[in-house]
Amino acid sequence: MLKGLIFDLDGVLTDSAKFHLAAWNNLAQELGIKLTSAQLDSLRGISRMDSLNLILKYGKQENKYTKTQKEEFAAEKNEKFLEQVETMTPADILPGITELLADAKKAGLKMCIASASKNAPKILSKLGIASQFDQIVNPALLERGKPDPEIYQRAQQLLQLHNDEVISFEDAAAGVAAIKAAHQFAVGIGDKQILKGADYIVKSTKELKLDKIVAVFKRNNK
Numbered sequence: 001m002l003k004g005l006i007f008d009l010d011g012v013l014t015d016s017a018k019f020h021l022a023a024w025n026n027l028a029q030e031l032g033i034k035l036t037s038a039q040l041d042s043l044r045g046i047s048r049m050d051s052l053n054l055i056l057k058y059g060k061q062e063n064k065y066t067k068t069q070k071e072e073f074a075a076e077k078n079e080k081f082l083e084q085v086e087t088m089t090p091a092d093i094l095p096g097i098t099e100l101l102a103d104a105k106k107a108g109l110k111m112c113i114a115s116a117s118k119n120a121p122k123i124l125s126k127l128g129i130a131s132q133f134d135q136i137v138n139p140a141l142l143e144r145g146k147p148d149p150e151i152y153q154r155a156q157q158l159l160q161l162h163n164d165e166v167i168s169f170e171d172a173a174a175g176v177a178a179i180k181a182a183h184q185f186a187v188g189i190g191d192k193q194i195l196k197g198a199d200y201i202v203k204s205t206k207e208l209k210l211d212k213i214v215a216v217f218k219r220n221n222k
């Protein structure tokens, strides 16, 4: 029986994913690395340091910088990202999300955030929806990033639920892989080809209707 919903944040509740990608693209250019759009998309859902390491690998510069230099690059990217976060308001909640959260609350579902972002609490408070979530996974306490299932398993534990009692939402290929590795029902938001491992896929958050998703969840759980 469905008892809880677990949400990624960037690209699911709000379009902050585009700010992350723009800030990374900016840094990559400064380092003389030209990322393809597929390479840029592969950074979705990936933690800050893992993203930087991936960019350096794409640019064949993986051994070029010291740990301190890399920390400086990551901090520079984060500053750019935070400038954008400052401009965020409740108007930046993606279409369909407010209704989805309200329907979930009405249905008595518990809710948790499973974002790799250390900035998640700040973004949620800018959006004015922090109080709607029962739990937020602290990514600083995790050992492995998405696509490892750890963050989704942790979210499920925080809600005190089993894997077949939750539905998890993601916009990233790495995130869908993490949900499926945690043996949970995955809703993918975005490109069907990229998110093909998900149990239910929509192009945009506008199409997220709780009753429709629950119908497929129930059919799968039979």
Ligand code: G6P
Pocket (backbone or CB within 6 Å): 010, 017, 020, 021, 043, 044, 045, 046, 047, 048, 051, 078, 115, 116, 117, 118, 119, 120
């Ligand atoms: C999310 C985003 C990633 C980001 C990661 C770390 O998973 O989708 O793009 O790199 O969080 O975010 P942070 O705000 O801590 O740098």
Ligand code: MG
Pocket (backbone or CB within 6 Å): 008, 009, 010, 011, 012, 017, 044, 045, 170, 171, 172, 175
């Ligand atoms: Mg995301």
